Amino acid sequence: MNLIECIMTNSSCYKRTTTGVPVGILWHDTAAGNPDLKRYVQPSKDDPDREKLLKLLGVNQYGNDWNNTPVEAGLNAWIGKLADGSIATVQALPWNYRPWGCGKGSKGSCNGDANVKNSPFWLQFEICDDAWSNAKNDYANGTKEYFDKVYKEAVEFTAFLCKMFNIDPNGSVQYNGVTVPTILCHADAYKLGLGSNHKDVLQWFSKYGKTMADVRKDVTAQLNQNSTIYRVQVGAFRVKANAEAYLKTVQKYFPDAYITTAKK
Numbered sequence: 699m700n701l702i703e704c705i706m707t708n709s710s711c712y713k714r715t716t717t718g719v720p721v722g723i724l725w726h727d728t729a730a731g732n733p734d735l736k737r738y739v740q741p742s743k744d745d746p747d748r749e750k751l752l753k754l755l756g757v758n759q760y761g762n763d764w765n766n767t768p769v770e771a772g773l774n775a776w777i778g779k780l781a782d783g784s785i786a787t788v789q790a791l792p793w794n795y796r797p798w799g800c801g802k803g804s805k806g807s808c809n810g811d812a813n814v815k816n817s818p819f820w821l822q823f824e825i826c827d828d829a830w831s832n833a834k835n836d837y838a839n840g841t842k843e844y845f846d847k848v849y850k851e852a853v854e855f856t857a858f859l860c861k862m863f864n865i866d867p868n869g870s871v872q873y874n875g876v877t878v879p880t881i882l883c884h885a886d887a888y889k890l891g892l893g894s895n896h897k898d899v900l901q902w903f904s905k906y907g908k909t910m911a912d913v914r915k916d917v918t919a920q921l922n923q924n925s926t927i928y929r930v931q932v933g934a935f936r937v938k939a940n941a942e943a944y945l946k947t948v949q950k951y952f953p954d955a956y957i958t959t960a961k962k
C-alpha cells in the first residue's frame with residue numbers, strides 16, 4: 699500500500715460534516731472510466747505540501763476535482779493512478795470525519811447520522827475505475843492488469859483500517875435495526891436500505907469474478923499475514939543452567955526473550 703495524505707479542506711464535506719466512530723469500511727468505484735486520481739483529488743490552496751502533492755497527483759486543469767465547495771460529496775480516501783502511473787491510496791478526510799459517500803436509503807445511511815453524537819459510520823473510499831463506457835452504458839473498457847492492482851491496494855488499505863479501528867472483517871454491526879456487514883460496497887448498502895441506488899462495486903467486480911465475500915476473505919488473509927512474526931533462535935543447550943545463564947545475557951538486549959524446549 700502506498701498511502702498519501704491530502705486532506706481536502708476546501709470541500710463542503712470537510713467543512714460541514716460531523717465526526718463519528720468508524721465501525722466498518724464501504725467500497726465504491728467511480729463508474730467513470732477515469733483512473734487518474736487528479737480528476738478527483740487535489741491539494742487545498744493552503745496545503746503546506748501543495749507543490750509536492752501536485753507533482754505526485756498531477757494537476758487537474760479543469761478545476762472539477764472534489765476539493766471544491768460546489769461538490770456535495772466527500773470520501774475518506776481515493777485509490778487510483780498517480781501522475782507517474784503507479785497506484786496509490788490518498789487520504790482526503792480525517793478518519794473520524796463522516797463521509798458523504800453512499801447517499802441515503804429507506805433505513806438511513808452508512809454515512810452515519812449528523813443528528814447523532816459520535817454516530818457510527820462506515821469509512822468510505824472510491825476506486826477510480828478505468829472501465830466505464832458511457833457509449834455502452836457498461837463497464838466495457840478497462841484492463842485486468844489495472845483491476846488487479848487497485849484491488850490489491852484496496853484490500854491492503856481495508857486491512858490497515860481494520861487494524862486501526864479494531865474492525866473484524868467478517869463481522870457485522872446492528873445499525874438502525876439492520877444487520878450490516880463491517881465490509882460492504884455501495885450496492886450492498888442500497889440493498890440494506892442504507893444507501894442510494896448505485897451498482898458499485900459489484901457491476902465492475904463481476905467482470906473479473908470478484909465478490910465482496912472475496913474481499914472479506916482477502917482482507918482476512920492480509921491481516922493474518924500482517925500478524926506473522928519471525929522468531930530468531932540464538933542458542934541451544936543440553937544443560938538447563940547454561941540456557942538460563944545465556945537467557946540473562948540475551949535479555950539485556952531483548953527483554954522478551956524466553957526458553958523453549960525441543961527433543962534432539
Ligand SMILES: [Zn+2]
Binds near residue numbers: 800
Ligand atoms: Zn458509490
